[in-house]
Amino acid sequence: MSHYPIMSFLKLFCAGLLISVSSLMASAQLDEGRLVQSTWMIGVGSSHLADTYLSPLKYSGWSLGLAYDRTQVSRWSERWVTHLKAGVDLDRTLNPVGNAVMWAAQLQVSWGMIRKWEMPAYGINFGVGPAIRLEGGCLYNARNSNNPASAKATATIDLQAFVSKSVRLRGRFVNIRYQPTLPVIGAFFSPKYDELYYELYLGNHSGLVHPAWWGNRFKLDNLVTADIWLGSTALRLGYECSVMTSKVSNLTTRMITHRFVVGITLNWLALRPSENSISPL
Amino acid sequence: MTIAMVMTSCHDIPEYQDDPEGNFEALWTMIDQHYCFLDEKGVDWDDVHKRYAEKINPVMTREELFNVCAEMLNELRDGHTNLSSPWQTSYYRQWWSDYPQNYDARVIEQYYFNFNYRQVTGVKYGILPRGNIGYMGYSSFANPIGEGNLDAILSYLATCDGLIIDIRDNGGGNMDMVDRIAGRFITERITAGYMVHKTGPGRNDFSKPFEYYIYPAEQGRMFWTKPVVVLTNRSTFSAANNFVSVMQYLPQVSIVGATTGGGSGMPFSSELPCGWAVRFSSCSVLDAKGNITEFGIQPSPGCEVDLDLAEALNGRDTMLDFAIDVLTR
Numbered sequence: 001m002s003h004y005p006i007m008s009f010l011k012l013f014c015a016g017l018l019i020s021v022s023s024l025m026a027s028a029q030l031d032e033g034r035l036v037q038s039t040w041m042i043g044v045g046s047s048h049l050a051d052t053y054l055s056p057l058k059y060s061g062w063s064l065g066l067a068y069d070r071t072q073v074s075r076w077s078e079r080w081v082t083h084l085k086a087g088v089d090l091d092r093t094l095n096p097v098g099n100a101v102m103w104a105a106q107l108q109v110s111w112g113m114i115r116k117w118e119m120p121a122y123g124i125n126f127g128v129g130p131a132i133r134l135e136g137g138c139l140y141n142a143r144n145s146n147n148p149a150s151a152k153a154t155a156t157i158d159l160q161a162f163v164s165k166s167v168r169l170r171g172r173f174v175n176i177r178y179q180p181t182l183p184v185i186g187a188f189f190s191p192k193y194d195e196l197y198y199e200l201y202l203g204n205h206s207g208l209v210h211p212a213w214w215g216n217r218f219k220l221d222n223l224v225t226a227d228i229w230l231g232s233t234a235l236r237l238g239y240e241c242s243v244m245t246s247k248v249s250n251l252t253t254r255m256i257t258h259r260f261v262v263g264i265t266l267n268w269l270a271l272r273p274s275e276n277s278i279s280p281l
Numbered sequence: 282m283t284i285a286m287v288m289t290s291c292h293d294i295p296e297y298q299d300d301p302e303g304n305f306e307a308l309w310t311m312i313d314q315h316y317c318f319l320d321e322k323g324v325d326w327d328d329v330h331k332r333y334a335e336k337i338n339p340v341m342t343r344e345e346l347f348n349v350c351a352e353m354l355n356e357l358r359d360g361h362t363n364l365s366s367p368w369q370t371s372y373y374r375q376w377w378s379d380y381p382q383n384y385d386a387r388v389i390e391q392y393y394f395n396f397n398y399r400q401v402t403g404v405k406y407g408i409l410p411r412g413n414i415g416y417m418g419y420s421s422f423a424n425p426i427g428e429g430n431l432d433a434i435l436s437y438l439a440t441c442d443g444l445i446i447d448i449r450d451n452g453g454g455n456m457d458m459v460d461r462i463a464g465r466f467i468t469e470r471i472t473a474g475y476m477v478h479k480t481g482p483g484r485n486d487f488s489k490p491f492e493y494y495i496y497p498a499e500q501g502r503m504f505w506t507k508p509v510v511v512l513t514n515r516s517t518f519s520a521a522n523n524f525v526s527v528m529q530y531l532p533q534v535s536i537v538g539a540t541t542g543g544g545s546g547m548p549f550s551s552e553l554p555c556g557w558a559v560r561f562s563s564c565s566v567l568d569a570k571g572n573i574t575e576f577g578i579q580p581s582p583g584c585e586v587d588l589d590l591a592e593a594l595n596g597r598d599t600m601l602d603f604a605i606d607v608l609t610r
Contacts, residue, residue, distance in 0.1 A: 252292045
């Protein structure tokens with residue numbers, strides 16, 4: 001056992017990644033019988049943005065998100081599920097006096113695995129696992145001249161978890177779940193304090209990529225959902241909160257969103273769902 | 282969530298009240314932490330705070346606050362520094378208003394070309410009536426010139442023995458146009474200059490100068506290797522000033538006219554709690570020898586000349602005539 005917890009974590013993650021990739025390369029017929037759950041969600045809510053590269057003021061407005069979430073029981077163990085998430089976010093915010101607009105647009109995709117455990121006595125499932133996430137986008141302040149945009153690009157290794165409980169409500173199964181996702185380590189892009197993108201365009205690419213850790217970039221995504229099952233399809237209702245704060249090169253960025261989400265969840269291959277086969281999670 | 286709140290508070294963003302004092306302090310701090318020419322201009326910014334903070338009071342009107350803030354920004358003597366409110370944009374004008382104008386486009390259009398000049402994307406060009414000299418007047422680097430436009434202009438003037446690029450009253454615009462036009466006068470990569478930006482809020486937090494280059498236009502384009510005069514006045518500013526800083530070191534080029542207006546600081550945008558926009562220089566562009574050009578670029582030795590207003594009334598642009606003489610002597 002290594003004395004370095006990060007190295008141990010990386011080794012565990014890589015081992016899991018190798019197992020999973022090799023399993024995905026096996027023939028498709030092995031997929032037969034494995035439960036897949038896909039969810040399409042749309043979220044609407046509020047956004048609070050600040051990026052000192054663009055403005056020292058904090059902006060507030062609306063946020064819109066579209067997301068796809070796919071979980072699948074792994075081929076080597078029913079205790080492991082693979083988890084794919086992809087999403088696009090669009091925020092429009094105003095400064096405190098309402099005379100300047102800041103937009104934020106982001107794409108993100110993550111893939112990982114979750115080891116799940118069950119507590120049958122309480123009807124509770126829970127799990128935890130690693131994921132790798134890529135995010136890219138930008139904040140755009142329309143009235144700035146040479147610094148109108150602040151590009152964002154991040155690659156992180158995340159820790160994701162869930163805890164869920166299925167209950168019966170008026171004869172229907174309702175799966176209530178809380179899913180936090182916490183980037184642990186990675187790398188992200190940032191220009192220097194007053195470095196213009198024009199200088200980057202001219203070829204000065206030094207010092208643009210920074211290691212990400214909780215001290216300079218902290219992000220926490222929280223998703224609380226209730227899946228109301230109607231056969232093998234569920235209506236998802238929930239609340240999503242994302243907090244991201246970073247400080248590097250004396251530049252601070254803060255992005256906080258609160259969204260109510262609505263979605264459709266489908267269980268593939270679940271022809272006669274029972275309480276135990278409602279979800280890979 | 283507790284951890285998230287703790288981390289958010291660690292990455293603090295200073296906040297100022299939207300009142301006269303808060304807006305004043307926000308503006309002063311912004312310049313203190315971001316402006317790149319405080320030392321070069323000998324501005325004692327702490328003393329500026331002392332003098333102008335006395336003029337701030339809680340009951341002053343927005344207009345009074347704007348006037349104090351604008352006056353404070355004028356201490357920077359920078360044409361790239363502005364404060365914009367809904368009713369006014371402040372502007373330091375002395376960088377050009379204290380100097381002769383030295384340019385009247387009508388004189389050239391009427392008395393040198395009899396209005397028979399060609400015009401494309403902001404460039405007026407033609408062959409001058411004396412000395413077989415080509416003329417290319419470019420009024421703003423904000424007017425983009427395409428590679429095809431440059432081919433057409435230089436092809437039309439190809440039989441001329443010299444070329445005058447008149448950028449008097451050219452207030453700048455797109456720096457890409459500097460590269461594009463200068464690329465027609467070089468045959469190999471040249472150092473265009475250096476960029477230095479602030480790396481932190483400290484007054485001496487500057488990056489190492491980053492050397493950047495200009496490359497010749499691609500093969501097959503029209504090039505100009507014969508003598509060139511770049512004609513300047515005090516209102517040659519910003520990107521136009523940068524064009525002069527590049528062209529001045531080319532062996533076939535003479536800078537003729539008056540000292541340019543400078544404006545070598547790339548402007549950054551920000552804002553105050555009351556929503557007023559602020560623009561200021563945060564990134565200094567040095568010339569190929571590492572010299573600061575914020576205060577302007579002088580003409581080549583022996584090439585300084587002003588417009589004779591009496592002669593202008595008679596239809597003569599004495600600066601243009603001087604430039605023709607430089608190319609024909």
